[in-house]
Amino acid sequence: MVRTLSSPAAVAELIPPGATVAVGGTGLNRKPMALLRGIVAGGVRDLNIVSFLGSVDVEYLLASGAIADLHSAGVSLDGFGLAPAFRAARQQQSIRFIEWSEASMVAAVEATARGLPSMPCSTAPGSDVVKHNPSLGVYEDPPTSKPTVFATALPIDMALIHAPAADAHGNIYVDGDLGLDGLLARAAKTTVVSFERQAAADPPLAAISRLWIDAVVPAVGGSWPTECHPDALVDLGAVARWAGSTDLLPETLEKAS
Amino acid sequence: MTVSRGEIADLMAVALARMVVAGDVVGVGLGTPIALVAAMVARQTTQHGVHVLAGGALDVSGGVESYLRDPRDQRGLTPGFVPHLDSMDMAERQAMTLQFLRPAQIDRFGNLNTSRIGVRSAPTARFSGGLATADVPTLLPRVIAYHPEHRPRSLPARVDWITGSGRGWAGKTLKAGGTVAVVTDLAVIEFVEGHGRVKSIHPWSSASTVGENTGFELSLPEDALPTPEPTSDELEALEQVDPRRRRDEEVPDRTGRDRRVTS
Numbered sequence: 001m002v003r004t005l006s007s008p009a010a011v012a013e014l015i016p017p018g019a020t021v022a023v024g025g026t027g028l029n030r031k032p033m034a035l036l037r038g039i040v041a042g043g044v045r046d047l048n049i050v051s052f053l054g055s056v057d058v059e060y061l062l063a064s065g066a067i068a069d070l071h072s073a074g075v076s077l078d079g080f081g082l083a084p085a086f087r088a089a090r091q092q093q094s095i096r097f098i099e100w101s102e103a104s105m106v107a108a109v110e111a112t113a114r115g116l117p118s119m120p121c122s123t124a125p126g127s128d129v130v131k132h133n134p135s136l137g138v139y140e141d142p143p144t145s146k147p148t149v150f151a152t153a154l155p156i157d158m159a160l161i162h163a164p165a166a167d168a169h170g171n172i173y174v175d176g177d178l179g180l181d182g183l184l185a186r187a188a189k190t191t192v193v194s195f196e197r198q199a200a201a202d203p204p205l206a207a208i209s210r211l212w213i214d215a216v217v218p219a220v221g222g223s224w225p226t227e228c229h230p231d232a233l234v235d236l237g238a239v240a241r242w243a244g245s246t247d248l249l250p251e252t253l254e255k256a257s
Numbered sequence: 258m259t260v261s262r263g264e265i266a267d268l269m270a271v272a273l274a275r276m277v278v279a280g281d282v283v284g285v286g287l288g289t290p291i292a293l294v295a296a297m298v299a300r301q302t303t304q305h306g307v308h309v310l311a312g313g314a315l316d317v318s319g320g321v322e323s324y325l326r327d328p329r330d331q332r333g334l335t336p337g338f339v340p341h342l343d344s345m346d347m348a349e350r351q352a353m354t355l356q357f358l359r360p361a362q363i364d365r366f367g368n369l370n371t372s373r374i375g376v377r378s379a380p381t382a383r384f385s386g387g388l389a390t391a392d393v394p395t396l397l398p399r400v401i402a403y404h405p406e407h408r409p410r411s412l413p414a415r416v417d418w419i420t421g422s423g424r425g426w427a428g429k430t431l432k433a434g435g436t437v438a439v440v441t442d443l444a445v446i447e448f449v450e451g452h453g454r455v456k457s458i459h460p461w462s463s464a465s466t467v468g469e470n471t472g473f474e475l476s477l478p479e480d481a482l483p484t485p486e487p488t489s490d491e492l493e494a495l496e497q498v499d500p501r502r503r504r505d506e507e508v509p510d511r512t513g514r515d516r517r518v519t520s
Contacts, residue, residue, distance in 0.1 A: 026341055053388075074386035078288050079325065082385065090373075090383040099372060101391030101420075103345060122349045124395040126422030128372070129387040177313055177340045 002170025002210050005217035008034040011192050012042020014215070015158060018068070022050040022109075022188060023057045024161035025226065026179040027078050028234050031057040032162035034222035035194050037254060040064040050156060051075070052105055052180045056225060056242060056253055059085045062095070063250040071154070073100045080243040088248070101129050104136055104151045106180065111153035113186035123149040159188035162223045163207070164231045165199035170213045171206035173199050176229045178207050185212040194219035196231040224256060260461040265442045266291060266504040268459055269403055271491045272440045272484055273357055274299040276401055281307040284344065284353045290503040291403060292357035293321055294495065301494040310353065313338050321499045345389065348396045355399045358390060358436075359507070362416040363402050365453045365473040367423025367436030369394060370416040387420055394421040400436045405508045407441035412453075413472035423448070442508065443467050445484055452476060457484040 005011065015021065021039075025031040036057060039047075046068040051058050054075035061067050062085040075086040089095045100108070107121035123130060125138040125147045141148040161181050165173040172193050174181070185191040185208050192215045193208075203209070222228070225235035225242075238256060245252055273295035277283060281304065285292040296309040297320070308316055315337040317323045323334055339347065347353040361384050362370040371390045374382040394400045400421075404411050423435050438447045443462040446453045454476045458467055460483050468475060487495065495504075 072386055074388040076288065076385040081288075087383050097386075099387050101387040102389045103349070103392040104387075106342065106345065121392075122396055123392050124422040126368075126395075126419060127387070127391040128419040129391040177338070179341050 002213050003215040005192070005215050007038070008194055008217050008219050008222065009038035009041050010217065011035050011038045011160070011215075012044050014190060014192065015039060015044050015047075017044070018046050018048070019157040020048040020050060020155060022156045022159045022184045023054070024159060024179065024181040024184055025057065025223070026053040026177065027076075028055050028226045028239065029177065029179065030162050030174075030181075030223050030228050031055065031226040032160040032194055032222065033057065033060065033224055033226065033253070034219035035160045035162070035192060035217075036060055040066055040250065050154065052102070054086070055083065056239065059083050059242060060250055060253040062086060062089050063248045063253070067095050069096045069098060071098045071100060071105070073102045073105050077239055077243050080239050084243065084245060085248050098133055098135070099129050100133060101127065104129070104133070104149060105154075106183070108135055108151035108154035109156070109180060109183045109187050111151060112156060113183050116153060118150045118152045120148045120150050125149055154187070156184065156188040157190065159184040159191040161185065161191065161193045161208075162195070162219070162228060163193055164196045164228050166193060166195040166216045167199050167201035167203075167206075169201055169203070170210035170216050171201065171203050172208040172213060173202075173205065174207035182208055190214045192217070194222040196220055196222065196228055225253070262505050262508040262510060263502060264461075265405065265508045266502070267487050267492070267495055268484060269405065269440050269442065270295045270298060270495065270504055271487045272445050273401060273403060274302065274491070276438065277304050277307055277355065279304055279306060281354045282310065282347070282352060283307060283355045283357070284310045284348070285357055287312045287325060289357070289359045289507065290321060290499070291405070291507045292359065293324060294499045294504045295357060297321065297498040298491060298494045301498060302490050310339060310344065310347075313341065313344065315339060320497065321503050322501065345392070348389065348393050351396070351398060353397060355401065356393055356397055358393075358400055358402050358421075359404065360390065360402055360420070362411055362413055363404065363436065363439050364413055364416045364423070365448065366451050367394065367400075367448045368416045368419045369402060369421035369423065369436060370418045371420045372418045374410070374417050390421040392421075394423060394435050397434070399434045402436055402439040404439060404441050407443040407467070407470050409470060409472040412439070412441070412470070443470065446475065454478065455481045457482050459484045460486060
């Protein structure tokens, strides 16, 4: 049964302290910013954040002091360059950053989604990413004896996703690239989705079945300043302002000025 | 000799474009305009049959700005979208054949660093992270790197952090070509069996400048020629695909050494 939350802020009550929270979307696409603002407003801290390809989601949580550990294959502002809060946090070592490659993180989440202890992946065995990430190791692939990178399953307490539409049953509709969101919903113990608008039910066309969804909440503009095709464009001005920001105040990413 | 940012960006883009071969499917990122311009110039000049994949959109008609557009504006301009996870499978299945990558560092083994400069406990600079750079150099038939600031720190004897491993794993698990070359603001260097070999030197540079600014030993064959200047066809293609010169943004605006940047 899919619940409907009263507001994005209500998500804060569902998150236990020290939880591992996976953030959906990729780069500047469909980041669940309204849900993240709800977490920050609710005073949740010390989170283990998983963000496959992070951008302003990671920046906002870092600026708010909500992150203890960060798992990511990369954090940047795409064409706007390096992410300033991420860069500062790593240079000051104020968080623990666990670096992944794209293929290894997909494998670790897929292992969780499939209930497997680990998954092989196509990441290069010689990479320092493999050497320093405790979830990755080089093993002989049992059937072929080839040195292969294996990723152990990455446990995820909650996945937070923003989508253009949900129907009354809690099925989720996405127009365009789903990124990792389908896998995250299947891997997480609890999945919460914010959405722009309610759509007529058309379950065979759903990008993510209600089976994997625990709660939904309407949030118009809930991906701001990132894109949510076809409802919202990237707010390029807001991203550029953040890229050039020196004080890194979280309020800068709370609402359009 | 004096050279502008624009001349550097143009020559780097066409030097990359000339390495595209028939049948290539080139994957590039949206944050690296020189790579995107190079792939599009190749398609426009000599390799009409190749495919260019960027930001999930395939062979977008129009210029660089069309790729950077919102997907809703790309409807009608592209024959296909490739979801991110599928593009990773394309690399794994070698359905993508070439990527242009812009690392912070590259060494003679073709190891790429997109993660950090300095020792791990006290880094002096941090970058975006592993991305697909830890995956693709051992998957794709060819990876070609580029770096707009050729200095000993950018081309060191050994990268500070191996994000993408190069030829060191050849013969073990490397099913692909690894990083085969790097194009810089001074020269084009090929990697063969753990050695860097100068293929050509840009007109504003010299063998001694290239040598002094490289952190590893380079072989300089007798037949290393000046990198040919962009042809009129290439210049026309550059103008068509990138009229607003997004490619110049990747070339640092600073003076130094014998490369005196004028604009």
